[in-house]
Amino acid sequence: xxxxxxxxxxxxxxxxxxxxxxxxxxxxxxxxxxxxxxxxxxxxxxxxxxxxxxxxxxxxxxxxxxxxxxxxxxxxxxxxxxxxxxxxxxxxxxxxxxxxxxxxxxxxxxxxx
Amino acid sequence: xxxxxxxxxxxxxxxxxxxxxxxxxxxxxxxxxxxxxxxxxxxxxxxxxxxxxxxxxxxxxxxxxxxxxxxxxxxxxxxxxxxxxxxxxxxxxxxxxxxxxxxxxxxxxxxxxx
Numbered sequence: 502x503x504x505x506x507x508x509x510x511x512x513x514x515x516x517x518x519x520x521x522x523x524x525x526x527x528x529x530x531x532x533x534x535x536x537x538x539x540x541x542x543x544x545x546x547x548x549x550x551x552x553x554x555x556x557x558x559x560x561x562x563x564x565x566x567x568x569x570x571x572x573x574x575x576x577x578x579x580x581x582x583x584x585x586x587x588x589x590x591x592x593x594x595x596x597x598x599x600x601x602x603x604x605x606x607x608x609x610x611x612x613x614x
Numbered sequence: 615x616x617x618x619x620x621x622x623x624x625x626x627x628x629x630x631x632x633x634x635x636x637x638x639x640x641x642x643x644x645x646x647x648x649x650x651x652x653x654x655x656x657x658x659x660x661x662x663x664x665x666x667x668x669x670x671x672x673x674x675x676x677x678x679x680x681x682x683x684x685x686x687x688x689x690x691x692x693x694x695x696x697x698x699x700x701x702x703x704x705x706x707x708x709x710x711x712x713x714x715x716x717x718x719x720x721x722x723x724x725x726x727x728x
Binding site: 505534536543544546549557592594601602603604605606607608 | 648716
């Protein structure tokens with residue numbers, strides 16, 4: 502696609518429910534990243550994919566968070582048993598294999614009520 | 615661990631005056647440095663990047679930044695501010711040579727007044 506696409510753009514969920522956030526990277530980009538932007542925490546790295554494998558998942562805040570990538574393309578970030586502190590904007594980015602520049606999507610604003 | 619410090623959380627300038635947004639990074643052998651801009655309710659857009667080529671980097675919309683190894687700085691400048699420049703600006707560092715695991719500064723909110 503022309504850019505990184507994320508869906509949904511906004512998600513409101515009840516505490517304790519599971520949510521799935523989707524990221525569709527730029528076509529041909531092998532690297533994909535998830536970041537979280539929240540008040541007071543700034544932008545935090547969550548996980549990095551190269552192809553379908555995740556060599557660095559050090560930023561996932563707890564075992565309630567997981568992510569997968571299939572076919573070297575679309576990625577899904579899943580948050581189980583959501584908590585209010587999970588409320589944030591979740592940003593996805595992609596880059597080419599040797600790229601020094603990450604292209605960001607518009608983000609998914611998650612609100613846990 | 616890599617880190618980047620943005621020295622001002624908020625900067626206010628008058629339209630037509632110069633802009634200076636300050637950024638310092640933790641020392642490393644070969645950092646890649648970036649400036650991203652985020653307009654309200656918009657995604658992050660790359661302004662410019664330094665990847666060990668020319669130390670003075672020119673970006674979009676008239677912005678530029680100079681990599682100074684001796685000062686471990688990468689300050690963002692623009693000669694003349696425009697109202698449309700009002701946004702949040704992030705200084706970002708990567709030590710892997712690629713875009714993986716970017717470390718973001720805390721951001722500087724630029725306000726432009728008439």
